[in-house]
Amino acid sequence: MNAIEIAASVRAGEVSAREVVEGYLATIDAGNGELNALLLVGEQAARAAADEVDAAVAAGNDPGPLAGVPVVLKDNLCQRGVVTTCGSRILEGWRPPYTATVVDAVTRAGGIPLGKANLDEFAMGSSTENSAFGPTRNPHDSTRVPGGSSGGSAACVAAKFAPLALGSDTGGSIRQPAALCGVVGVKPTYGRVSRYGLVAFASSLDQIGPFGASVTDAALLLDVISGHDRRDSTSIPETLTPVSPTLENGVAKLRVGVIDELTNGGGVALEVRAAVLAAAAALEAAGATIESVSLPSTQFGLSAYYMIAPAEASSNLARYDGVRYGLRVEGENLAAMNERTRDAGFGPEVKRRIMLGTYALSAGYYDAYYGRAQRVRTLITRDFNRVYEGCDVLLSPTSPTTAFKLGDRTADPMTMYQSDVCTIPTNLAGHPAMSVPWGTGADSMPVGVQILAPALAEATMFRVARVVEDAAP
Ligand code: GLN
16 A cells, blocks of 8 residues: 555554554564664554554544554654664764654654664765665665665665655755665755754755655655744745645646756766656656756756765764764863764764865865855856746756666765766755656666756646656656
8 A cells, every 4th residue: 555545544444553554564574684774663652653543543533644654764863762873873872852843743644653764874975885884775686775865765665664754865865765766755945844853964955855655655745744843944934835736737838848967968877868858758748848958057066065065064063072962982181082982983974074074164265165166056056047937847867877786886985976966956956856766777777757846846846746657667
């Protein structure tokens, strides 16, 4: 059953939330040993939450749109009292004193938080190989990565460990693993979903979003988590248009632009390019108009991102000092304790980003690096805004290639960074984008098509996604 069907059956009293949860727990039990997609399974809490939902149904109350639907949480989302690791040794054993707004929203809607999903340490990576607790494997082929950094969340949905999952996307961390695992993944408009209770990586880029096995399921979860939250000062105060009610409205007369630089760029595999063009043709057949569009500044997206994201990370990660969170390695004085703790607690990629970011922000270099990257960010946003004057949505690949083998891109950081070349520009602009599966490549691994839209145009983006999903091979 998909998430919509589970919720309908539980609300109607046809199946119990408890039965649903037991079914998923059994699947996890059988499969997580190999995939390492979940770092923690909250069996007792999930059973208790399911029993509450069933009690509400028995009492004639409506538990809400996610009634009895299990939802996996990326392990950088806080739940009061539940160990949260961010895939890092430095947080080992840390139990947050508060719960993320999105998790509260899921629970209030009758959803069941099922467990914490593996991720690249502090969400830095594209393969989930940077987790301190071992890599997650791709459910379609366990010699391959699931993508990252939300690789555990994507793998859980693909392996049917849960119908829905939440991830975070700073430069592609929801969309790229969705593409590599053959599921739907959505990065909402910056500010649509509250970041309260998401452990910060790069605060001006981070956004929480849903994974589902279908566009309709992802829409259900997006509508539950969207909305203003006064505990996140960047959360959008306006009333938002939900996406679910207009999902089936079709694409007649919509103007679709295919992004030339990202679709025909050097590193894009032929079969991935073919998938994007086939999806465009399907949209045309459904009544949309298609044109090729150019976003010249996107070629500098990766460079700008790897200044801005590490700069913000170096500041956000300064708080892990051995005093307030998790790990502490003693030293002869405070500075030595801080240094030893950070040296033992952070993995190599996180250290690289802290050093890059600290350098980019230092006096004398600030304007040359960080300042310049911010100006590039403005140019990219302007490119998008110009193109959106003539287009309702845009198309591109999500990932230049299908899922790669474990170990294939770990030798050189630049090779790994290239995995996000198609997803990063949207984060810099703050706009929404999502990945929808489109068949498989020659290696039988899933291919994802990316659909991009202007700020707060998620409803249009989802209509397009539904047509793409229906037409997909
Ligand atoms: N892979 C990109 C990075 O390592 C994006 C990560 C993300 O979106 N959290 O920064």
